[in-house]
Amino acid sequence: MSMDFAPPKYAQVMRAIQERIESGEYAPGDMLPSETQLVRELGVGRTTVVRALQTLAMQGWIEREHGRGSFVKGRPESGADRVRPSLTATEQGESAESLVEVARVSAPRYVAKLLGVAERTPVIMRRRVAREGGLPSAVETVWVPLEIAVGSDLDKPEPLRSGIRRHLQAVKHLRFDHITERVTARKPTKEEVELLGSSNPVLGVLATVHDPAGTVLLAMSLALPGTLHELEDVYKVS
Amino acid sequence: MSMDFAPPKYAQVMRAIQERIESGEYAPGDMLPSETQLVRELGVGRTTVVRALQTLAMQGWIEREHGRGSFVKGRPESGADRVRPSLTATEQGESAESLVEVARVSAPRYVAKLLGVAERTPVIMRRRVAREGGLPSAVETVWVPLEIAVGSDLDKPEPLRSGIRRHLQAVKHLRFDHITERVTARKPTKEEVELLGSSNPVLGVLATVHDPAGTVLLAMSLALPGTLHELEDVYKVS
DNA sequence: AACGGCCACTCGTCCGCACAAGTGGCCGAG
DNA sequence: CTCGGCCACTTGTGCGGACGAGTGGCCGTT
Numbered sequence: 001m002s003m004d005f006a007p008p009k010y011a012q013v014m015r016a017i018q019e020r021i022e023s024g025e026y027a028p029g030d031m032l033p034s035e036t037q038l039v040r041e042l043g044v045g046r047t048t049v050v051r052a053l054q055t056l057a058m059q060g061w062i063e064r065e066h067g068r069g070s071f072v073k074g075r076p077e078s079g080a081d082r083v084r085p086s087l088t089a090t091e092q093g094e095s096a097e098s099l100v101e102v103a104r105v106s107a108p109r110y111v112a113k114l115l116g117v118a119e120r121t122p123v124i125m126r127r128r129v130a131r132e133g134g135l136p137s138a139v140e141t142v143w144v145p146l147e148i149a150v151g152s153d154l155d156k157p158e159p160l161r162s163g164i165r166r167h168l169q170a171v172k173h174l175r176f177d178h179i180t181e182r183v184t185a186r187k188p189t190k191e192e193v194e195l196l197g198s199s200n201p202v203l204g205v206l207a208t209v210h211d212p213a214g215t216v217l218l219a220m221s222l223a224l225p226g227t228l229h230e231l232e233d234v235y236k237v238s
Numbered sequence: 239m240s241m242d243f244a245p246p247k248y249a250q251v252m253r254a255i256q257e258r259i260e261s262g263e264y265a266p267g268d269m270l271p272s273e274t275q276l277v278r279e280l281g282v283g284r285t286t287v288v289r290a291l292q293t294l295a296m297q298g299w300i301e302r303e304h305g306r307g308s309f310v311k312g313r314p315e316s317g318a319d320r321v322r323p324s325l326t327a328t329e330q331g332e333s334a335e336s337l338v339e340v341a342r343v344s345a346p347r348y349v350a351k352l353l354g355v356a357e358r359t360p361v362i363m364r365r366r367v368a369r370e371g372g373l374p375s376a377v378e379t380v381w382v383p384l385e386i387a388v389g390s391d392l393d394k395p396e397p398l399r400s401g402i403r404r405h406l407q408a409v410k411h412l413r414f415d416h417i418t419e420r421v422t423a424r425k426p427t428k429e430e431v432e433l434l435g436s437s438n439p440v441l442g443v444l445a446t447v448h449d450p451a452g453t454v455l456l457a458m459s460l461a462l463p464g465t466l467h468e469l470e471d472v473y474k475v476s
Numbered sequence: 477a478a479c480g481g482c483c484a485c486t487c488g489t490c491c492g493c494a495c496a497a498g499t500g501g502c503c504g505a506g
Numbered sequence: 507c508t509c510g511g512c513c514a515c516t517t518g519t520g521c522g523g524a525c526g527a528g529t530g531g532c533c534g535t536t
Contacts, residue, residue, distance in 0.1 A: 008489060010489080036515090036516090044491090046492080046493095047489090047492085065499090066518065067500085067517060068500090069499095069515095084473065178473060179472070179473055181471045182468045183421065184441065184464045185438075185440050186423075200423075201423040201439030203423040203441075204464070224423070226442070227424075230420045230421065231421040231422070232421075233421075234416055234419070246518075246519060272486060272487085274485090282521090283521045285520065286519085288487085289520095302487065303487075303529090304486075304488065304528050305486050305530085306485095306530090307529095308486095308487080
């Protein structure tokens with residue numbers, strides 16, 4: 001019998017309550033069983049129950065009111081459904097039709113700034129056109145320092161079927177940790193107009209991808225036609 | 239002696255440690271005193287110290303390693319520095335120069351949709367121009383259902399010095415809970431061109447403000463010239 | 477010098493208990 | 507009927523103790 005590692009009890013209590021909320025057994029607005037009831041029902045100490053409940057409250061599943069009880073709020077939204085255009089850009093696989101250009105170029109000023117290298121340093125540029133329903137829906141240009149690209153297939157003109165992120169992870173063990181994005185509205189460049197087939201204003205996204213140490217792994221510039229794209233975000237107001 | 243309310247001890251412990259981190263006494267990478275040392279030093283129970291440390295860890299101030307100790311990471315960035323144009327729009331005070339128009343109009347289609355009312359329902363519209371360094375930097379239009387506006391000064395053409403959020407909170411006890419925002423790129427409308435003095439592409443922000451129950455309190459439409467505005471965001475990549 | 481076990485120290489989890497403080501209903505006095 | 511106090515119930519906070527498990531250094535054996 002290979003006694004699998006049991007998760008800590010407070011986590012088990014959290015899971016139990018989360019499941020009851022998701023199954024609808026505890027509906028939003030309902031009062032949860034009191035701490036003492038849960039203690040009896042689940043056969044754990046109050047410390048454990050309290051820790052579970054307080055963690056759930058911090059995560060937004062429930063709300064606790066001193067002297068009244070704990071009340072169900074529902075699965076937290078976590079605002080995590082924000083659209084992350086630059087993340088998907090690094091995760092999408094490339095195809096022969098979508099890949100427009102792969103070249104070794106000297107970094108333009110704004111790219112050098114993003115990558116933290118000197119202007120005109122040689123870098124790898126990959127440009128592709130994303131399509132939706134057959135129509136071009138975005139131009140995505142990725143800029144990679146040579147140190148990062150060396151030993152990978154990023155500098156080769158063949159499409160990366162598995163996407164940039166997965167490729168760098170597999171071949172060079174590079175881990176993406178966080179992304180910083182700056183969004184603005186601008187007119188599309190000449191190339192973008194050609195590739196998109198429209199000169200409507202675009203959302204211009206400049207992004208940098210960082211590893212856990214904060215080092216910039218690569219930079220990105222996206223052009224998303226405003227007529228096709230909306231970036232949605234939900235956030236709490238203190 | 240009016241014994242002021244003392245914050246709970248675990249919060250005091252957190253504060254103490256945060257202050258030592260910010261003062262540099264505990265530098266990033268340093269190992270914190272062990273739990274037992276803190277217990278002796280601060281004269282509290284281990285439960286209390288542990289709770290403080292675990293909360294600090296959850297908030298990103300420190301890192302805890304089983305069997306080794308707790309280590310300083312530094313003040314957490316929290317990615318909360320994302321720009322929230324629609325939030326600031328409701329918090330900024332109005333002035334006579336900035337307020338362009340207050341009117342009772344029938345809701346245009348997209349506004350009715352955001353507010354969840356029938357098209358052509360009468361609503362209150364307030365429009366103002368934000369300025370930065372004397373130059374117009376944004377056009378902010380707020381749409382308020384009559385039920386919300388009634389009893390407040392939102393329908394009066396005088397500027398709300400304290401801002402919309404504070405006014406609604408004070409006069410009608412309405413609490414803002416969360417905001418959903420949709421950002422796109424578009425050409426400015428005729429009115430916006432006049433007010434902004436430029437026809438460059440703008441970031442178009444459509445937002446709705448919700449109370450804790452999810453009810454829409456008001457809708458907003460912002461026009462942010464792309465040449466002046468960037469929305470920055472930093473997010474973790476799982 | 478290299479190995480391996482012991483041990484002190486760390487954090488992780490859990491328990492039972494205690495008291496404070498907020499809420500709301502019951503119930504008797506008026 | 508109304509009011510106010512009492513009391514049962516809730517969560518908030520805090521303590522001390524206990525055991526488990528991961529880490530790393532000391533030290534004796536080989």
